[in-house]
Amino acid sequence: SYELTQPPSVSVxxxxxxxxxxxxxxxxxxxxxxxxxxxxxxxxxxxxxxTKRPSGIPERFSGSSSGTTVTLTINGVQAEDEADYxxxxxxxxxxxxxFGGGTKLTVL
Amino acid sequence: QVQLVQSGAAVKRPGASVMVSCKTSGYTFTGFxxxxxxxxPGQGLDWMGRVNPDTGGTNYAQTFQGRVTMTRDxxxxxxxxxxxxxxxxxxxxxxxxxGEISSNFDFWGPGTPVTVSS
Numbered sequence: 001s002y003e004l005t006q007p008p009s010v011s012v013x014x015x016x017x018x019x020x021x022x023x024x025x026x027x028x029x030x031x032x033x034x035x036x037x038x039x040x041x042x043x044x045x046x047x048x049x050x051t052k053r054p055s056g057i058p059e060r061f062s063g064s065s066s067g068t069t070v071t072l073t074i075n076g077v078q079a080e081d082e083a084d085y086x087x088x089x090x091x092x093x094x095x096x097x098x099f100g101g102g103t104k105l106t107v108l
Numbered sequence: 109q110v111q112l113v114q115s116g117a118a119v120k121r122p123g124a125s126v127m128v129s130c131k132t133s134g135y136t137f138t139g140f141x142x143x144x145x146x147x148x149p150g151q152g153l154d155w156m157g158r159v160n161p162d163t164g165g166t167n168y169a170q171t172f173q174g175r176v177t178m179t180r181d182x183x184x185x186x187x188x189x190x191x192x193x194x195x196x197x198x199x200x201x202x203x204x205x206x207g208e209i210s211s212n213f214d215f216w217g218p219g220t221p222v223t224v225s226s
Contacts, residue, residue, distance in 0.1 A: 033211055035153075042203055042216040043153065054214065086153050090210035095167065097143065097155040097210050 002026060002091050004100035011106040018074040020103045022087030025068055032070030033088040034063060036081075037102075043086065047072060074105075082107045110134040112204055112217035119223045120194050127190040128220045130204030137185035138162040143207050144178060144189045146200040147219075154200075158209070159187055194224045 004024040012018045022032060032050050035043035045054055047063035050070055060075045070089075074081055087100040115129040130142060144156040157168035159178040166178045172191070180187045187204060202220045205213040 031211060033213070035213070037153075042219055043205075043213070044216070045212075045214055048212055048214070084152075088153075088211060088213070094210050096169070097158070099145075099153040099155060102152040 002096070002098060004087050004089060004098050006085075006087055006100040006103045008101070009104045009106065011108055012077050013108045014079060015076055018077050018081070018105055020072045020085050020087075020105070021069055022071070022089075022100050023069045024089060024098070024100075026092045027065065027068050027070055027089060029092055030089045030094065032063070032065060034061075034070075034072045035086045035088060036083045037086065038083045046085075077105075077107055079107050081105060110206065110215045112206060112215055114202075114204060114217040114220045117221040117223075119225065122195055122224055122226055124194050124224075125190060125192045126194060126198075126222050127188055128202050128204075128222070130187045130189075130217050132185045132187070132206070135206070137180075137182060140206045141209055142178075142180065142187040143205045143213060144176075145203045145205060145213075147203070148197070148200040151200075156189070156202075158207075161185075161187065191222075194222075196224050198222065199224050 034047040037043040050065040051063045062073045064071045084102045086102045111133045113131045138161045141158045143158045161180045177190045204217040206215045207213040
């Protein structure tokens with residue numbers, strides 16, 4: 001079955017750059033989306049269609065795509081960015097919705 | 109502004125059913141899909157399925173086929189998710205989210221905690 005694979009955890013110091021990857025066989029054909037979830041809250045979309053940032057999301061959040069991997073980059077990480085991050089995409093037929101397992105970003 | 113407001117927390121016995129509602133406002137209800145996503149305690153996001161508010165058409169994740177029903181009432185711009193034959197494994201927070209057919213979940217409800225316990 002088709003899966004999206006993320007690292008379970010990433011740790012960075014404040015001001016550094018955090019990079020979270022997401023791999024999946026259908027990603028060359030389908031867009032990747034990224035959601036931030038803080039404890040006790042609903043997810044919030046931070047990147048859509050691989051590279052686009054919704055209004056209200058800080059410019060330090062960016063996305064990229066290459067082959068079977070999409071990447072979320074947070075430049076100049078702040079303490080408030082500590083959260084779980086989930087990538088999301090769909091299968092090749094655009095029928096099934098898939099989420100990665102999530103990456104816990106820890107700001108040291 | 110776009111809002112999705114969900115029904116309150118529920119406690120159910122094993123074998124029972126639960127229905128969660130998702131009242132929407134601030135946009136054209138029939139213009140976007142409503143997806144349901146659940147999150148078990150300490151776990152990740154699990155897509156359950158979607159309803160097309162325009163046609164009523166549904167698609168369910170294989171995990172929930174035969175046990176879940178998603179409907180909508182266009183007159184009150186509300187979507188519903190009913191899950192049957194509950195077990196303790198169904199204890200989770202259930203979210204509704206507005207989106208396109210398989211992505212772009214730009215607005216989410218606050219979540220509805222469902223606890224299944226004897």
